[in-house]
Amino acid sequence: MKTWLRVVCSTSLLASLLIGCTTTPAENAEPAANQQAADGTEKSAAQEPMVLHWSITGEPPTMDPGIATDASSMDMINLAFEGLTIVDRQFEMINGTAESFTNSPDFTHFTFTLRKDAKWSNGDPVTAHDFEYAIKRNLDPKTASGYAYQLFYLKGGEEFFNGTGKAEDVGVKAKDDYTLDFTLRSPTPFFRELTSFTTYYPLHKKTLESNPKWANAASTIVGNGPFVIDTWEHKAKLAFSKSPTYWEEGKLVVADNPGTKAVIFNTQQPPFTNKKIRQAFAYSINRQMLIDNILQTGVPPAYGWVPTSMGLNPDGYFKEDVEKAKQLLAEGMKDLGLSEFPKVTYYYDTGETDKKIAQALQDEWKKTLGINIDIRTAEWKVFNEDVQNGKYDFGIWLWGADFNDPINFLEMYKDKEGGNNVVRFDNKEYRDLLNKSYYETDAQKRKQLMFDAEKILMEEMPLAPLHFRGNAYVKNDKVKDFVIFPLGGSYFKYAYIEK
Missing domain, CATH: 3.90.76.10 (Dipeptide-binding Protein; Domain 1)
Known part of the structure; x- marks a missing residue:
């Protein structure tokens, strides 16, 4: 019955x-x-x-x-x-x-x-x-x-x-x-x-x-x-x-949904106004360690923003490289005229998994980059309002697919003040590529436009992908x-x- x-x-x-x-x-x-x-x-x-x-x-x-x-x-x-x-x-x-x-x-x-x-x-x-x-x-x-x-x-x-x-x-x-x-x-x-x-x-x-x-x-x-x-x-x-x-x-x-979890940087807030510093934080993360020791779900590490299931670039755009991360950090600090790294706070919403990820990243950046960071948390409603309003240095973010097309993950960062552009990313070349993709009817040419756009996103690194989401x-x-x-x-x- x-x-x-x-x-x-x-x-x-x-x-x-x-x-x-x-x-x-x-x-x-x-x-x-x-x-x-x-x-x-x-x-x-x-x-x-x-x-x-x-x-x-x-x-x-x-x-x-x-x-x-x-x-x-x-x-x-x-x-x-x-x-x-x-x-x-x-x-x-x-x-x-x-x-x-x-x-x-x-x-x-x-x-x-x-x-x-x-x-x-x-x-x-x-x-x-x-x-x-x-x-x-x-x-x-x-x-x-x-x-x-x-x-x-x-x-x-x-x-x-x-x-x-x-x-x-x-x-x-x-x-x-x-x-x-x-x-x-x-x-x-x-x-x-x-x-x-x-x-x-x-x-x-x-x-x-x-x-x-x-x-x-x-x-x-x-x-x-x-x-x-x-x-x-x-x-x-x-x-x-x-x-x-x-x-x-x-x-x-x-x-x-297929989705991607990432560290997001407030690109309007120093020192994360500097691309090299954002890259340094991204390249120094041991993603497989997070997956094996915290998530334990077998999800793949993420080296791009668009989920691999959408077929844009399964190989990703970067890899971990601690030595390069140290070099980029030094160059970025020099660009900003910093003799020592300023105090920054990593922000996450309540949840045991995100708490463990925050603590692991805190230890990782101390070990690889020699940086001490603070961490703080808030319930989702407060956290979301703060992030949407730019009241954070950097922190965790998860985006799940609304529909099965790469544009869903890319267009959120097209306009600086656009909906869900919580990193305030602003890049004319990126914007022009996506605008062109809206009118491209050839599937392969459209895919290439979005590939080129994601490549820019991963070069500028307003966010550092951690892992793709699984179905546990x-x-x-x-x-x-x-x-x-x-x-x-x-x-x-x-x-x-x-x-």
């Missing part, structure tokens, strides 16, 4: 993902013995709710799809909201709230037809107008969406965000309640994949306009996904249950159809539990 499961996400555990659950009898199995309920009546095991306990790394800062930039928020958003497309258990992009789509031969125009049975959790129909409203709202500079740049693929999107264009000129239009048109600024073959990302999700206009704090409480969140939020005990847990209005009943999927997790064998996807984060929709 399969039943829908209830998901309880705990923010109190900051470790590996752990699933525990109660069970119901499998189909054709013998019925379980009846159990005595608290009120003295008998209750069979088949009547027990199916509950999955899932630990996340910290309090989700928001449940607003247009505002969220962190993995914890996005995982929870993917429970309560859904885009035009989703990913199935075979890693294929399939229709979600949309039932079909068409595109022009040059990939500059896409039209999606929405399901007429798609509804919000309050019973209202989900319409194309909800998508148009959400996208334009996320592009509005007043919204301050960290992922607004993901919408720059739309004609007029970047101009509206920068204040040089108007909302009505953005290339998204609801032709009627169930037909949504997109006009793109340049050929974008991967645009359908983008529509599964949270910044493209619909929003319930009446909810947003009636309550500016709608995304911070379970009782005020109106979503269109497979689950609804029953309770949200801040800094403790979130509890979800099946949405009675969701268009499809199915099983839950949990997704994971712990799962109870009784949880069925539980799959870690190569893209998409944790996506709860399909799972069931059998005895």
